[in-house]
Amino acid sequence: MHVHVNAATSVDGKLSTHRREQVAISGDEDFARVDRLRAEVDAVAVGVGTVLADDPSLVRHDESHREAERGDLPPPARVVVDSRGRTPLDASILDGGPTTYLLAADALSTERERALSGAGATVLRTGGASDSDRVDIEAGLSALADHGVERLLVEGGGELIFSLFDAGLVDRLTLYVGSMVVGGRDAPTLADGAGFVEGFPALSLAGVEQVDDGVLLRYDVP
Numbered sequence: 001m002h003v004h005v006n007a008a009t010s011v012d013g014k015l016s017t018h019r020r021e022q023v024a025i026s027g028d029e030d031f032a033r034v035d036r037l038r039a040e041v042d043a044v045a046v047g048v049g050t051v052l053a054d055d056p057s058l059v060r061h062d063e064s065h066r067e068a069e070r071g072d073l074p075p076p077a078r079v080v081v082d083s084r085g086r087t088p089l090d091a092s093i094l095d096g097g098p099t100t101y102l103l104a105a106d107a108l109s110t111e112r113e114r115a116l117s118g119a120g121a122t123v124l125r126t127g128g129a130s131d132s133d134r135v136d137i138e139a140g141l142s143a144l145a146d147h148g149v150e151r152l153l154v155e156g157g158g159e160l161i162f163s164l165f166d167a168g169l170v171d172r173l174t175l176y177v178g179s180m181v182v183g184g185r186d187a188p189t190l191a192d193g194a195g196f197v198e199g200f201p202a203l204s205l206a207g208v209e210q211v212d213d214g215v216l217l218r219y220d221v222p
């Protein structure tokens with residue numbers, strides 16, 4: 001599976017405020033670029049932290065490119081990495097649009113699984129990671145591959161992005177750096193989790209361009 005991570009940070013590397021409230025870091029041009037990226041993939045994923053903070057729908061907003069970019073392909077599926085089923089039953093991601101896969105661990109109760117399935121989620125239990133109750137991310141991506149997902153766009157947040165780097169599963173990173181300072185030692189950053197102390201993932205810079213009043217950085221991950 002090809003995994004493309006896309007996110008937007010402030011110049012000080014923050015994804016949002018210390019209150020974990022969504023900040024529009026991208027401008028119109030960058031949000032339109034993300035919309036086009038969604039057209040190139042089979043599924044768009046976030047962690048449940050992002051669902052709880054931002055309530056994204058992860059659908060394409062501008063369908064005008066769809067014919068040229070996706071042909072007859074169905075709209076991209078949505079994915080939430082959500083060990084215990086914390087996704088609210090009325091979340092926008094469960095709006096009855098494209099398929100929404102919920103990658104869950106053993107910590108998901110059968111009662112909550114039933115409720116989420118009833119609300120429209122396709123629950124894929126992938127077991128727990130060996131060191132936590134969380135979703136085993138490698139097993140989760142394999143389960144998605146079994147459902148035909150070959151190209152995955154991950155839109156955050158920092159916990160999920162760290163786990164993907166930690167597991168060596170990121171193929172490409174596009175990072176929009178908006179010209180603002182958010183600050184806050186507890187504000188989410190591009191890669192949170194436990195952090196690395198050695199074996200830092202090395203990226204290969206593949207492009208730099210100005211978008212809106214910020215900078216778009218493109219990296220390949222060798």
Ligand SMILES: NC(=O)c1ccc[n+]([C@@H]2O[C@H](COP(=O)([O-])OP(=O)(O)OC[C@H]3O[C@@H](n4cnc5c(N)ncnc54)[C@H](OP(=O)(O)O)[C@@H]3O)[C@@H](O)[C@H]2O)c1
Nearest residue numbers: 007008016020047049050083134135156157158159160163
């Ligand atoms: N600027 C941007 O581009 C951007 C993009 C996205 C989000 N955001 C911001 O980022 C914040 C949310 O980020 P976040 O880091 O808190 O949340 P996140 O990465 O979206 O979700 C993290 C949660 O996913 C679940 N999870 C399950 N298995 C996991 C695994 N193997 N690895 C990592 N997580 C796993 C965990 O909850 P359980 O243990 O309950 O399963 C974990 O707490 C919000 O403030 C949002 O506004 C900004």
Ligand SMILES: Nc1nc(=O)c(N)c(NC[C@H](O)[C@H](O)[C@H](O)COP(=O)(O)O)[nH]1
Nearest residue numbers: 008023024025026054056057058059155
């Ligand atoms: N590219 C980008 N720039 C930002 O400034 C920002 N705050 C996000 N945040 C990611 C957000 O949490 C969601 O993943 C979707 O970008 C919103 O999804 P909708 O289109 O509302 O469904 N993403």
